[in-house]
Amino acid sequence: MPSPASRLSDRISAIAPSATMAVDSKAKAMKAAGEDVIGYGAGEPDFPTPDYIVEAAVAAAKDPRFHRYTPAAGLPELREAVAEKTARGSGYSADASQVLITNGGKQAVYAALAALIGPGEDVLVPAPYWTTYPEAIRLAGGNAVDVFAGPEQGFKVTVDQLEAALTPSTKAILFVSPSNPTGAVYSEEETLAIGRWAAEKGLWVITDEIYEHLTYDGVPFTSIASLPELADQVVIVNGVAKTYAMTGWRVGWMVGPADIIKGATNLQSHSTSNVANVSQMAALAAVTGPLDAVHEMRTAFDRRRRAMVDGLNSIAGFDCPTPAGAFYAYVDVRAALGQEIGGVVPQTSAQLAEVILEQAKVAVVPGEAFGPGGFFRLSYALGDEDLKTGIDRIRDLIGKA
Known part of the structure; x- marks a missing residue:
């Protein structure tokens, strides 16, 4: 046996x-x-989860049109709302065709890496890192290259460190601010410096912005995707879980160049198909509603x-x-x-x-x-x-x- x-x-x-x-x-x-x-x-x-979001889900559950399959990439109205929210919050202009609605932010991370990374390709991962990143990279056939920044650096990597970790096989960098697990937030200057470096090197940037609304002491959130030079080589992953207390609703998204989103959508069409419609309508209420x-x-x-x-x-x-x-x-x-x-x-x-x-x-x-x-x-x-x-x-x- x-x-x-x-x-x-x-x-x-x-x-x-x-x-x-x-x-x-x-x-x-x-x-x-x-x-x-x-x-x-x-x-x-x-x-x-805020009441107005729950109420939207209840209404959707009673609507027969949400009792059926819907497009694998997500409900058109939610994709449009996410595109608008991304332009508003991240400074990245996209239309609905550049949005894939996923089963939580974790699936968005996996889909982005699966769409971009091939066997033997390296991904720079600032450490400390969220536990899923290296595993998702390995599942895509790639290699996670850790770049560690300790407390003396505020847990934030520098361009010099990234440059030292670069190899001929490097395809992408994972950028996360605010950070899980450290809570570090890169300044606008630090963020854009890393973005310019990645653009100059021809690297893809996968930016996880799931904690964008959770900063303190007046510290602003800066999206690396707002850098014009990165427009065609950046993928944003995000979701409703942390911002709206919706971890159990399982709605995330991936935003980026249309060809990458199409490839990730093809993958999703053969794995999970559409995200649960009731959850999608709850997410629509969240991203279009107030932030009170x-x-x-x-x-x-x-x-x-x-x-x-x-x-x-x-x-x-x-x-x-x-x-x-x-x-x-x-x-x-x-x-x-x-x-x-x-x-x-x-x-x-x-x-x-x-x-x-x-x-x-x-x-x-x-x-x-x-x-x-x-x-x-x-x-x-x-x-x-x-x-x-x-x-x-x-x-x-x-x-x-």
Whole structure:
């Protein structure tokens, strides 16, 4: 009999599970077993989807025309609305034919890489990176080339670093601002400098703008796609999940040159076909509606951001810079390693995360999931009380700074 591993294709066997989802699943399983676990793992707003969006979905569910197949690329009215929203928010002019509606932002990332990257081609990936990027690149047959920027650089790579990582096989760069997992936000000057460099080198830019509306302290969002020189070699991926508290609705999109969108649409037509129509109509209400609820959520995230940074910096061996965007804190825990904690001497951030989960009943995601170890990612998209309690538990276990 073949071994269990050989039953899978090499391509699928090589995929690592999502570390963030694994942490979240373990925390939820412990909760289901009766343990009082606080989870900072998943990047998921704890707010309900705004009422006007839900009402649009209810109306769509009652409309028989949405009970049937619709175009694989998405409802025409939603594609048009996304094109208008992209021009308005990202400074990238596109029409509806340049938009593909996908099953969440994650599918948009996969579709973009599948459409652009071939076997043996390199993609520059600024690190720390979201866990899915390297796996999606490998599924496309490409190679992820990590370019690491630590806290001394504000977790932001430079043009010089990208230049040093360039190879004859480099096809694209993944650009993410605001960043998951670090919360870093590139300035307009930094963003456009990287864009000009990519244009000069003839590289594609895949820009993930899922956190575009979540910046703080007056820090502006700048889309790299706004650079005219990149118009024919940039793909934007985005969605409603984070901005509108719609993670479960599964609507994202990909915007770019028409030939790339057509290729990605062909792929989707043979994989998932159209996104659920009810979800698409909810997304249409979101992208064409007001941002009042979004601003209210951002105000809450800002309050939690400051509380989390203060709390983490009160823990021995933890050093947490203040993130300028998204809803994550990325804390340097290297000074806490090699110390006895709860009768254990963890040597890596993964080991320390395990100790914290087992002994403090708090779930965090170790830096190994996002590139080099020595760090934790903690989402502050959870209730204020849970946020404080979790930090208190970690401090009680490890000690005060």
